[in-house]
Each structure stands twice: as structure tokens, then as C-alpha cells.
Amino acid sequence: MDASSHDVLLVGGGGAGLRAAIAAAEVNPKLSIAVVSKVYPMRSHTVSAEGGAAGVVKGDDSLDEHAYDTISGGDWLCDQDAVEAFVKEAPQELLQLERWGCPWSREPDGHIAVRAFGGMKRRRTWFAADKTGFHMLHTLFQTTLKFDPITRYDEWFVTKLLVDDGRVDGVVAIELMSGKIQAITAKAVILCTGGCGRVFPFTTNANIKNGDGMALAYRAGASLKDMEFVQYHPTGLPFTGILITEAARAEGGYLLNKDGYRYLQDYNLGKPQPNPVMRSMELGPRDRLSQAFVMEDQKGRTLATPYGSVVHLDLRHLGEKIINSKLPFVRELCLKYQNLDPVKELIPVRPVVHYMMGGVSTDMNGATPLAGLYAAGEVACVSINGANRLGSNSLSECLVFGARAGKAAALYAAEQKAADDKAMAQANDERKRLEAQFLHKQGGRERVATIREQMQKAIEKSAGIYREETSLAEGANKLFELQERYQDIVLDDRSRTFNTELEGALELGFMLDVAESIVQCALHRTESRGAHQRTDFPARDDENFLAHSLVFRKPDGSSRVEYLPVKVTRWAPGERVYGEQAPESPQQIPQAVPAGRAG
């Protein structure tokens, strides 16, 4: 069996992965760094991010305000030490990207321009029109090309982490083009595979977002954190689920019900003003806006379409000039995919699964409790996003924690010995498993697409915007049944060459594990907080649940949920207030407690 060996290995080549690769190469140019990605890096889903990346840069803003917005936006489930590090390093990282050539939008005098964003009290979101993720990703990818120590494994699909004696030694991967299955050993592995939106039927997430890294870590014995917190973005196009960026509302867009009424005023989000008001109305946080949609729908004040109820996003009053300069991609997406022009027409939108707040549990350097295993970006849960992420924090998170994980892994790797023969034996076993279970399988009746569709339906029904015990328990049962049926999958495609059906089957296996972790965490958390709303437990319960869920995989494949207290430094849990009553600045929060307190 072939094998190759590196010091630091990245799984995934999106924003976090490429930033980590560059960080590792800069820490120690002697290290050999591998970027293993199932797609060419510039196809990674970072490319789809539209609105921007948050980082304090203007004189009227402060790090404390960014931290407070993030923590209150996260319904006090964020680890505050991580948030403080994040807001401090985000501007540096965004500036570094400018130095690498990112085409940030500018003020007339040439300085970086920033825009408003949901849940943020100040303008601090850096943007490159409304293709911010695209420009960040291509800038990072093109910059990595000048680093010789970075070797790319483009279109290699990782099936398993090699673990020996509590230490991660690399991965087993399939080279899609040839079908070759081999070990790639490494002293440190950083998971940067992004989120898992494809677990749900209606999502902004690309086809490649299957929770691969979450499942790889979970199966290797690491825990997943806060998996019940799934973000619904309030404005997706019906049918396709294509995202209409929050920047559309930050530039002044209105959300209207079927009567043309700005319904958010009925949901404790402030009073409508002609121009956008920070932390108010359409610039409220995503969880509250998506929940308001459901309420409005229940009142019969939405519009029915073949692809579910919708409300309208109205950009017409912004005019063609603003739309073309600030939101060109929104216009392009509406014209190309919805056959309407937002300059003249209303955009139908509905909440759509967008982002996973939870993920592989890591510390502030991206390290997991499993030696040699790191994670950064959406796949990880540090946690800075708590129970609800604020828009534009995730691109910055990819950079800050990608860089931190890259540095930490490089320092760790420099002190480790290379993997031994045991890794090779494990890789050989994994090859035999893939052949027996899929490529050489006799019999089997289930199709990948059937099980995938049933999983998506089951999780939406049980762990959607609102949840309760009975439906969650039904969802858990259905997922158990689907896990059983998954063993009976049969592939049409037994070829080695670019076998995307095999890839789809393996991704489905990852998604089933991730789906189970979401439902189990949601079942156990008997309170409502941020994006996790239990109709049977409608109140937040700080006494019992000011804590992260940690879900572990038991040897029999079932799961076990534990809790880890949230780290509170300076902002005691308070009420989330949006609209006119929103606090002017965090200094006015009366409950501030001394630094260093945890609990």
C-alpha cells in the first residue's frame, strides 16, 4: 500500500484550512505541510460567503463592544475568553488578508470600508462587495501557491483518522481520480472541513458540506460540542435555498409579510425606521428573525408557494445604483436563479439552514483532547458563537482560529516522532472495510439518495426552528432505523475511477452520525436558548444549562451527552435586548463581574 508522510496535515482547503496552512509554514518553513481536500481548494464553501467579515477597525468602535455583541448574540453560551481573543485578533487577520491582496471594498480616501450587520451595534463588517468569501478564499488560495512547503492533495477524500494510543497519526484517504486508497501520515492533523448543512433538506450549504470532519473526530473518540445549535438564516430563496445575504438588510432592505407590513416590529425587535438601525428590526440576530418568521406563518400572514411559505425582502427603495455597487451578487442571483429583478420586484425568502454553531470541541488554539488533532472554522466549536452566531463573525473566525490552530499544530509537530507501522496496518484495514462494505459488496437493497432524503426529512421534522420532546424522540428513532438500513446500501458504481457514488455513500455515513448528535443534544437540553427553541421548555435556564453540551460516541455506536460550564470573564448572563432598548455600550451592563470567573 502506498503512503506519504508530512508534519502537519490539513483536512479541507477552505478559509480556515488555507489560513492554517500558511500559519504553519510561516512558523516553521522546514515543516512539510499537506492540504488534503475533497475538492480543489477554490471550490470550498467559503467561496459562497457573501456579506463580510467582522473586525473592529473604526474609531467609534471598541473590542469590548464587539465582544458584547457576540456574547449577547450568542445568548451567553459563548466562552468569553475565546471571544476576547477573537475580537482582538480579527482586525489583524483581516489586515493581513489585505496585505495578501484581498480586494476589500474601500472608502473614497482609500481606507477599508465597513458595513452594518445583524446583531452588531457598530459598523465593523469588512466586505468585498457581496462576494466576501469568494475574494477571501481566492486570495488565500493564490497566496498559498507561493509557499513551497505546502503540498496539495486536490480531490482526495478522507475516510478515517489514524489513531494509535490516543494520538492522531494521519488519515486514510481515497484519491478520487484513481480510486487509490492510502495512508497519509502526519504528526498533527487539523480538521477544517466546514459545516454540515446538507444534513437538512433545505440549506444554503454546498453539496460538499456533510459534516465530514465532525464525524471523523467523533468516530476517533473526540467530543462534539453544542451540536443542537443550528442556525437558520432568515432569507433564503425558496426551492434552491440560495442565500440572500444579510448585507441586503444592512444596506436598508425591509422584511414584509403578505400585507406589505414590516412584521418584525411585532416580535420585540424595535420599531420600523426608514433607515437601518443597528441591533434593531431587520438588523436583529438571525435566530430571532427566523423564529419571528415561524410565528408570522402560524398567524397566516405569509405567502404560500410550492416550496413552502415565504415573506418578502424589499430592496426596491435602495435603487439600482446602491444595489449594483453594494449588492451586485444579490441582483445576479435573483436574476439568474429566481428570474426576478430586485431593483423592481420583491424577493420571496424563507428561513434556511445556514450554519452549525456546534462542532468538534477545541480549546482556544484549536486543540482537541486527542493528541495531535486540531480543528478550526465551522467544523470546530471553540466556542465563540454560543447559541447563535452573529453574521460576519464566521469568516473572521476562520482566519483567527485557522491561524491559531496552524501555529499550535506546527509547534506540536516539530516535537513529535513520525508515525510507526501500526498506522499502516490501520490503513490497510480501512481499505478492506471500504471494499467489503461498498466496492465488492454482495447484495444490498438501499439507495444512497433514499436514505439521505429520509434523514433530511426526519431531522427537519424533529430538530427544526422549534423542537419538543416527542418529535425529537421520533427523530432519534428514525435515525437509528436509517443507521441500520445504511448497512444495506448497494452502489450502482463499483468503479475505482472518480467514484462519486462511493463518496456520496461515505458522506451519508458521516451525516447520519452528525444528525444523531444534533438530535441527542437537542433532546437533552431542556431549555430554550438562541437557536435551540424547545416549545416544551420555552425559558432559558442558566441554573442548569449555562453549559456546553459535549456528545461522545460510545463503543456500540450510540451517544452519551455531558456538560461543560461556559467560561464567563466579564459579561454576566443578561437579557438579550434588541430594538430601541438595546444597550448603548457594554459598559452600561450592570451585571459585569470580575475577570477570570468561570462557571
Added chain:
Amino acid sequence: MADKIVLEIPRYSPERDVKPHFEEFEVPVHKEWVVLDALNYIKDQVDGSLTYRWSCRMGICGSCGMMVDGEPKLSCATFLSSYSRNGNKLRVEPLRYFPIIRDLVTELSDFLVKLKAVKPWLIRQEEPPLSEGEFLQTPEQLEQYKQYSMCINCTLCYAACPVVGLDPVFVGPAAIALAQRYNQDSRDQGAGDRMAVLAHPEGIWGCTFVGECTRVCPKHVDPAGAIQQYKLKAALDWVKSFVTPLGRKNTDVRREAAND
């Protein structure tokens, strides 16, 4: 009741086939469906071995380029209904001029080599510390290179370019546009380095200015324009090399230009 359309798709697997052969699949036509939805329908419901790339389904990741009815297109951005007059067949083929790995999947490694060859990163002679803040760049300066920065590497322009078809070593439209994206960036000082790659028979001089690259670009990048700008610049530099006083370095010229 939905209309139907027959997709004709060349099937090829190196383990099984000497050359591609066409297979036909009947698929329903829904008004919202793009060509990619039809391929996903076939893969999910009919034949799981149909092989193609896709990811974002919103025209930004660049994965799903194919020849649709003979034209290079993003299959996620091409409505099926545009081709679905009754009884019609629609050919969906891999992007032209690329080696085929399997079915609709083309081999991209040569394209990646070409991208890297033009040094697509910001080249600076000196790098001030981050504490000095951002390089200033006015919206007008951003506008100078912005359209060239919009390339999604979908390679439709290579499939449209007759020169690529005749001469596989031609560096090609997207790579030249990317070089121009950095050359025109007010923060960059690497145009000279890149000229060495591009002022080569396999660089800009290979282009016969057919303009097909610009026509098929789904992101309205103008590679043909980039190539023309480049040819002009290369020719002027060649003339300048005779009139520049001895002992004067390129950097002096650049500094003067910056002071203009």
C-alpha cells in the same frame, strides 16, 4: 404534468471503455430546474454511476462547467426549460479541450499549473509591518482590476478558446486575466516578474483574439481585454527598452509613475 426531455450524455470510464459512448436519459422538466438538477435526478433515481462535479449550486464555486448543447456553461446556472421544446434532446458533454477522467469530469491539473505559473499573488519589494495599517487603495484604483478578480476558475473560457484547442501549452485566458488582476492592482509591484512568463510565445502572443473567452465567461470577466492590454504593454516595454537612459532601473520608472 411535467414536460420531459432526453439528455444525451457521453459515458466514459477508463476501466471499461476505450472511448466515450452516448447514453440517453429521460428526465422531467420543472420550471425551476437547471441542467444540474436533471443530472442529480439521474444520479439519485436512475443511475448512481453518472459522474460529474458540482458543489455550490449558485454559480460561484466554479465546479460544474459542461458543454450544454455545444456551449460551455455552468450547469447550475442553465435552465433546462430553455432547451425543452417537445421531443427535444439535449447534449450535455464534458468541457472541450480537456482530458476526460470519467463521464463529465475533466482533468484540471494542467490548468492549476498554468494558474500558478503567472505568480498570482501580491508581489512587493518591501513589506511594511502590519502596525502601519492597510495599503490605501481608492475605489477608482480597485475598479482598475476588479473585474479580473471575479474569475471563478470554472475553465469555460478554455473550452471556448480555439487556441487552447490547437496548442495545449498556451497559458490560456483565465491565467492571463489573473496575472492582469495583480498587475493592475495598485498594491502590486510584480508586473515585471509576470511579464517574463507572459511575453512568451506560449503566453499572450499565442492568442489570435477570437474573443470567445470573454463571450462565455459567466462572471463577465474580460480575458480577451486583458490579453490585448498585455500585448500593448509588452510592445511598449519593448520600445521603451530602447529609449530608457542607461543605468536607470525599472524601479525608478515605477516610482515616477506612482508620483504622476
